[in-house]
Amino acid sequence: CSKTMSAAVTAKLKEQFEAGLETRADFTIDQPIDRYSAADHAVWRQLYRRQTALLEGRVCDAFLEGVARLNVSAQSVPSFESINRQLKPATGWEIVAVPGLVPDRVFFEHLANRRFPVTWWMRRPDQLDYLQEPDCFHDLFGHVPLLIQPIFADYMHAYGRAALAASDAGALPLLARLYWYTVEFGLIRASDSPNGVQIYGAGIVSSRGETIYSQQSAAPNRLAFDLERVMCTRYRIDTFQKTYFVIDDFEQLFDVARTDFAPLLAKLADAPALAAGDVLATDRVITRGTQEGWKSDGDI
Ligand code: HBI
Numbered sequence: 001c002s003k004t005m006s007a008a009v010t011a012k013l014k015e016q017f018e019a020g021l022e023t024r025a026d027f028t029i030d031q032p033i034d035r036y037s038a039a040d041h042a043v044w045r046q047l048y049r050r051q052t053a054l055l056e057g058r059v060c061d062a063f064l065e066g067v068a069r070l071n072v073s074a075q076s077v078p079s080f081e082s083i084n085r086q087l088k089p090a091t092g093w094e095i096v097a098v099p100g101l102v103p104d105r106v107f108f109e110h111l112a113n114r115r116f117p118v119t120w121w122m123r124r125p126d127q128l129d130y131l132q133e134p135d136c137f138h139d140l141f142g143h144v145p146l147l148i149q150p151i152f153a154d155y156m157h158a159y160g161r162a163a164l165a166a167s168d169a170g171a172l173p174l175l176a177r178l179y180w181y182t183v184e185f186g187l188i189r190a191s192d193s194p195n196g197v198q199i200y201g202a203g204i205v206s207s208r209g210e211t212i213y214s215q216q217s218a219a220p221n222r223l224a225f226d227l228e229r230v231m232c233t234r235y236r237i238d239t240f241q242k243t244y245f246v247i248d249d250f251e252q253l254f255d256v257a258r259t260d261f262a263p264l265l266a267k268l269a270d271a272p273a274l275a276a277g278d279v280l281a282t283d284r285v286i287t288r289g290t291q292e293g294w295k296s297d298g299d300i
């Protein structure tokens with residue numbers, strides 16, 4: 001999350017402009033489907049294959065069900081229109097094409113109106129394993145499958161509205177952490193799985209390395225989800241997470257969605273932020289990390 005637009009997005013906007021693609025005031029464009037190259041489709045195909053094979057047994061069933069119900073293509077970058085034909089009747093959500101990270105307010109406005117902004121362009125073949133910005137694979141494959149699940153869909157909608165209100169109240173860091181530790185890097189309890197957890201967060205689901213690490217590594221903490229605890233916890237944007245928060249089930253997010261955030265944000269306004277790797281006496285610890293490979297600075 002950044003206040004200003006990244007250099008990459010500015011470059012993308014310029015590129016779109018020069019290509020004659022009209023960008024609207026809400027940063028959306030029509031998905032330029034004929035601008036994908038054979039290399040773009042090949043990258044999609046490769047990432048899709050690699051992740052679906054790896055995710056078997058590691059990701060929660062609701063995610064795989066979403067991939068199947070949305071008919072997400074294994075072969076080529078999906079047309080957003082075809083995704084929306086399945087998505088919109090199911091939960092009222094639709095995806096819209098954007099040039100990349102959009103300003104916070106723009107992003108929350110979209111979520112509050114059940115529109116998920118999806119970066120339209122694909123990463124290059126030499127960026128399969130790591131990319132700092134979201135691309136189409138992260139946004140579409142990572143985020144969209146759960147939007148066909150009503151409970152998760154309602155959570156994202158409530159989140160957008162709360163974040164919009166919070167950004168007026170200057171409480172955005174608290175809400176950004178909630179997004180990070182649920183939507184991007186959330187784990188969910190699954191008794192028969194390694195460490196009793198499966199994956200649902202988009203940042204994990206779209207990453208080969210973190211798919212394995214978040215579920216199986218001994219290094220990170222895995223703590224039971226607690227709304228206030230999460231909102232006070234800093235996070236990492238440059239390394240795998242030091243701590244993952246584990247929800248019992250998606251109903252737990254439904255309860256979060258019904259929270260009255262205003263009093264909570266007021267209460268937490270002066271609370272000290274916790275380091276990404278902290279474990280408190282009050283935490284429900286699922287696994288305590290060995291801290292192997294942790295960097296000592298750089299929490300956001
Ligand atoms: N824009 N396209 C896009 N995708 C995001 O996930 C996103 C964004 N802008 C802002 C933003 N996220 C953050 O403010 C949230 O992660 C809290």
Ligand code: FE
Nearest residue numbers: 134184202203
């Ligand atoms: Fe994301």
